[in-house]
Amino acid sequence: MSPMRCVALLAGLLVVASALAGVSEDLPLDQRRSSYDDMGPATRAMQDADTDNPGMLWVLDGETLWRAKTGSAARACADCHGDATQSMAGVAARYPAFDPKRGGPVTLEGRINACRVENQNAQTLAYESRELLALSAYLALQSRGKPIAIDEKKLGETIAAGRDIFRQRQGQLNLSCAQCHDQHYGGKLAGNTIPQGHPNGYPLYRLEWQTLGSLQRRLRNCLTGIRAENHAYDSRELIALETYLKWRARGMLMESPAVRP
Amino acid sequence: MARALVNIPPKAKRGEVITIRTLMSHQMETGFRYSTTGAPIPRDIITTFIATYNGEEIFRAELFPAIAANPFITFTTVATESGTIELTWRGDNGFAASEQATITVE
Numbered sequence: 133m134s135p136m137r138c139v140a141l142l143a144g145l146l147v148v149a150s151a152l153a154g155v156s157e158d159l160p161l162d163q164r165r166s167s168y169d170d171m172g173p174a175t176r177a178m179q180d181a182d183t184d185n186p187g188m189l190w191v192l193d194g195e196t197l198w199r200a201k202t203g204s205a206a207r208a209c210a211d212c213h214g215d216a217t218q219s220m221a222g223v224a225a226r227y228p229a230f231d232p233k234r235g236g237p238v239t240l241e242g243r244i245n246a247c248r249v250e251n252q253n254a255q256t257l258a259y260e261s262r263e264l265l266a267l268s269a270y271l272a273l274q275s276r277g278k279p280i281a282i283d284e285k286k287l288g289e290t291i292a293a294g295r296d297i298f299r300q301r302q303g304q305l306n307l308s309c310a311q312c313h314d315q316h317y318g319g320k321l322a323g324n325t326i327p328q329g330h331p332n333g334y335p336l337y338r339l340e341w342q343t344l345g346s347l348q349r350r351l352r353n354c355l356t357g358i359r360a361e362n363h364a365y366d367s368r369e370l371i372a373l374e375t376y377l378k379w380r381a382r383g384m385l386m387e388s389p390a391v392r393p
Numbered sequence: 394m395a396r397a398l399v400n401i402p403p404k405a406k407r408g409e410v411i412t413i414r415t416l417m418s419h420q421m422e423t424g425f426r427y428s429t430t431g432a433p434i435p436r437d438i439i440t441t442f443i444a445t446y447n448g449e450e451i452f453r454a455e456l457f458p459a460i461a462a463n464p465f466i467t468f469t470t471v472a473t474e475s476g477t478i479e480l481t482w483r484g485d486n487g488f489a490a491s492e493q494a495t496i497t498v499e
Contacts, residue, residue: 181414183400186463189418192396342421342462 157299159314159328159380166384167327167392170318175339179391187269187337187389190262190344194270197263203254209267212251216274224268224275225386228375230286237290237375240268241346242366259365265344269335272388280332280386282379294376297369303360309373324393330381331374333390344389347374395419395490399480404497405472413444413452414467417482417490423458439484442466447476456484472498 168176178184198209198216213219224240231238231246238246244267245256257264284291298309312321313329320326334347341349348370355362363369396418405411417439424436436458444452452468479493 181400183398183414184416184465185398186416186418186465188398189396189416189463192398339461 157310157314158295161383164328164330164381164384166330166332166387168333168387168390170325170327171391171393175391175393179387185337185389185391187335187344187391190266190269190335191273191389193262193266194268194273197267198270203248203252205251205253207252209247209252216270220271220274222275222278224272224388225278225280226282228282228287228290228371228378230283237287237371239348239366239371239374240271241348242371244268244271260346260349265335265346268346269344269389272335272386275386276388278386279383280378280381282375282382284379284382287375287379290372290375291379294372294374294379297373298376303355303358305358305360307358309354329377330384331377332381332384333387333392335388336390336392339391339393347377395482395488397480397482397490397492399492399494401478401494401496403495404499407472407474407498409472410469411472411496412467412469413478413480414465415442415480415492416463416465417442418463419482419484419488421456421458421460421462421464425458437485437488439464439482439488441481441483443481443483444468444470445479445481446470447474472496474498 168179171179178186182188195216201208201211210216227240227243228237229243230236231243241259241264244264248254249256257267282291301308301311309329312326317326317328331347331350334350335344337344338350348365351370351373352362352365398416400412400414402411419439420437421439422434422437424434424438426434428434438458438460439456442452442454442456442464443450451470454466456464475496475498477493477495479491481489481491483489
C-alpha cells in the first residue's frame with residue numbers, strides 16, 4: 133500500500149471513529165436557544181416581572197429557610213454561608229459539580245441535602261418537597277443572568293454517560309431524547325413547540341404543573357412521555373442526564389426561576 | 394406558609410389610574426380530584442378576595458375551583474388620596490391572609 137493510501141485510510145477510519153463516538157453530533161453552540169425565545173408574550177411577561185413570577189413565592193420561602201436554624205445542630209445555612217446574595221452568586225450555574233467526597237457528580241439538591249446531614253444534623257429533604265424546591269430556587273436565583281459553567285475536566289465521564297442516555301432510543305415509543313431535542317426542535321408535538329431542552333431556568337414554574345418543579349421532575353415527565361422505564365430521583369442515570377444537559381447548555385444564561393408553559 | 398407578591402405603585406398623581414397586581418400562593422385544590430387510593434381530595438380553594446383603600450372597599454372577587462393554583466389577580470383603581478391599600482384573601486379551611494401597602498398621592 134502506498135503511503136498516500138495509508139494516510140487516506142487512516143483519515144477515513146478517524147472519521148468513522150469520531151462519528152461513532154458522536155463527537156460531531158452535539159448541537160452547534162451558536163444554534164442553541166433558550167425556550168424563553170419560543171414563549172408567548174404573556175408567559176414572558178410573567179417570567180420577567182418578579183412580582184408576577186410565581187416562582188418567586190418559593191424564593192421567598194427559600195430566603196426564610198436560609199436563615200432558619202434547623203436540625204439538632206441548630207444551625208442555619210446563613211450561619212456558615214452568610215449572605216446568599218454574595219456567597220452563593222453564580223454557584224447554581226456550576227451545578228452538578230464534582231464532589232471529591234463522592235468521587236462523582238452532585239446536584240444542587242444533593243448538595244443541599246448533604247449539607248443538611250453533615251453540617252446541620254438534619255433530615256434530608258425529599259425531592260419536590262416545598263422546602264427543597266424553595267431552597268434550590270433561592271440559590272438558583274443568585275445565579276440568574278450568569279452563564280452555565282460545568283467542570284468538564286472532572287465530570288467528563290459523567291457528561292459522556294449522560295450523552296449516551298440522551299442518544300439511547302428507549303421506551304415503547306422507541307425514541308431518544310436527541311431525536312426530539314437535537315433533531316426536531318422547533319417542530320410540534322401535539323400543540324406544543326418542541327424545545328431544545330436546555331436546563332437554564334430550573335427549578336422553574338410550569339403552568340401545566342401549576343407549581344415549581346426540578347429538572348429531574350421534568351426528565352421523569354419526558355421519560356413517562358416516551359413510555360420508558362423511569363429512573364428514581366437522584367439516581368445515577370438522572371444525575372448523568374442532568375450533568376450532560378447542563379454541559380450542553382454551557383455558556384447560556386441562567387433564568388431561574390423561569391416560567392414555562 | 395401563605396405568601397403573597399404584591400405590586401402597588403408607591404407614588405401616584407392625584408386622579409391617576411393605577412394598576413395593582415397580586416399573586417397569592419395557594420394550591421387551589423378543586424375538590425374534583427381523587428387520590429391514588431381513590432379517595433376524593435376535599436376542596437381547598439380561596440373563595441374571596443377583597444381590596445380596600447383607606448378602609449373603603451374598591452374591589453372584590455369571588456374565586457371558584459376552575460381558577461389555577463397561585464391565583465394572579467390584577468385590577469385598576471383611581472389614586473384619590475394618600476393612604477393604605479389592604480388586600481385580603483379568604484378561603485376554605487379558615488384560610489386568611491392579608492397584605493398592605495402605603496401609597497403617596499401628590
